[in-house]
Amino acid sequence: MKARLKKWRLFAVLAVLGLILSGCGEPFLSALDPAGEVAQTQFDLMILSTAIMVLVILVVVVVYVVAIFRFRRKKGDEDKIPKQVEGSHKLELLWTIIPIILLLILAVPTVSATFKLADNKGLNDKDGKGNPKAVVVNVRANLYWWEFEYPNQKIITSQDLVVPTDEKVYFRVKASDVKHSFWVPAAGGKMDANVDNVNTFWLEFDGKKAKEAGNLFYGKCAELCGPSHALMDFKVKAIPKDEFNQWVKDMQAAKVTTPSDPVAAQGQEIFKQKCLSCHAVTPQDNRPEQARTAPNLANFGERSRIAGVLDHNKEELKNWIRDPEKYKPGNKMTGAYGQLTEDQIDKLATYLMTLKVQD
Missing domain, CATH: 2.60.40.420 (Cupredoxins -  blue copper proteins)
Structure with a gap:
């Protein structure tokens, strides 16, 4: 009996937690x-x-409650049969x-x-x-x-x-x-x-x-x-x-321009060598769908998130470039561009953050 009561208590707790969690989330x-x-x-x-x-x-x-209370068996009426409504x-x-x-x-x-x-x-x-x-x-x-x-x-x-x-x-x-x-x-x-x-x-x-x-x-x-x-x-x-x-x-x-910042300009050269075969940096991308194997980065610097889930700042971008698999397991970018040094990652991130269409 006690074991059954414990199970019911656990069920009740889980039910209440489920009800509470159903109200969680972002508007x-x-x-x-x-x-x-x-x-x-x-x-x-x-x-x-x-x-x-x-x-x-x-x-x-x-109806169920009325039936329970109105037609429950009472003392002295054990043999009484309620009115039948079948048919x-x-x-x-x-x-x-x-x-x-x-x-x-x-x-x-x-x-x-x-x-x-x-x-x-x-x-x-x-x-x-x-x-x-x-x-x-x-x-x-x-x-x-x-x-x-x-x-x-x-x-x-x-x-x-x-x-x-x-x-x-x-x-x-x-x-x-x-x-x-x-x-x-x-x-x-x-x-x-x-x-x-x-x-x-x-x-x-x-x-x-x-x-x-x-x-x-x-x-x-x-x-x-x-x-x-x-x-x-x-x-x-x-x-x-x-x-x-x-x-x-x-x-x-929007057109491709050379950044005035020398660090970003060096990052642009790294991008051309390592990333340009997959990514585009202009919104006018005439390549067929099959050739567009990675996101268009024309307005990357204006986005609200990196990779859709990370805060939009240079440090998070460097984290993403350094190890995409850590943040999105199974993504197609992992290992696609070869190993980059920390200096290259910093320059590349600097360049990508300058890609803006609107100021």
Whole structure:
């Protein structure tokens, strides 16, 4: 008996801990604080389905409790048989019609939202001059980094996705190696990134929510893809349309220049020898996808994270260059550039931190 009580106590403790831990996490990684039309629609459906489930549970519990107390065996009534309702047409109709009504209440908005969120007709819209109207981003997932190509603007970036607020942004999602999944919790549900086909969907980022979040949202890979799956993060910079247009112009005008700092200039030479075969340092990368085997570093100095997970500073960059395997096991950069001396690492890090498109 005591052993059973100990097991139940342990179960109760674990249940309470699970409840507490379910409330942990970061607000920018929560789907419970929607920051866009898609996320809001999905959140409303979740609340609706939860309310229906809670209602059903409450009704069942009430009926159960009433049955226990009202029809429990009483002293002197051991041989009394309660009124039998088996075959009651009224009850049969009641518990058949009510579930149908509840299903309709849930199904109608769900089906409506499904068709609405799957409508990608605006992806190919053009203005009177024949220019594309919509912002389209080709997302390519890799082990363990993200590439974002803007085909209409002819620019490419990596790890930090930049989008305008308060308008639909269309995404074409695919993978280059294994299956991944593109997910921005605050903006909407995930979309699988497959090797053999392209999935298309859209998101909209609310300008007010973006401002409250410092114009920065977090994205993740939501499909187990390897030992560093949990570290396959990216950042979403959601900015007003005019700022986005300026960013595009700056990216389109970016050129390779020699740094004025002599240490950074030496780092540039090291980069050309060791890194340029995989990485690009201009947003206008015309190489085919198969040749783009590493993140584009054109605006590396402006990013919010190194490798998606480390603080953006020179020391962390040097740590990453020194031993990528320590921070992202299974990544393809490990050992790809050969052994570098500490002096070379310092010069290379100095150069990479100067790669900026906007001041």
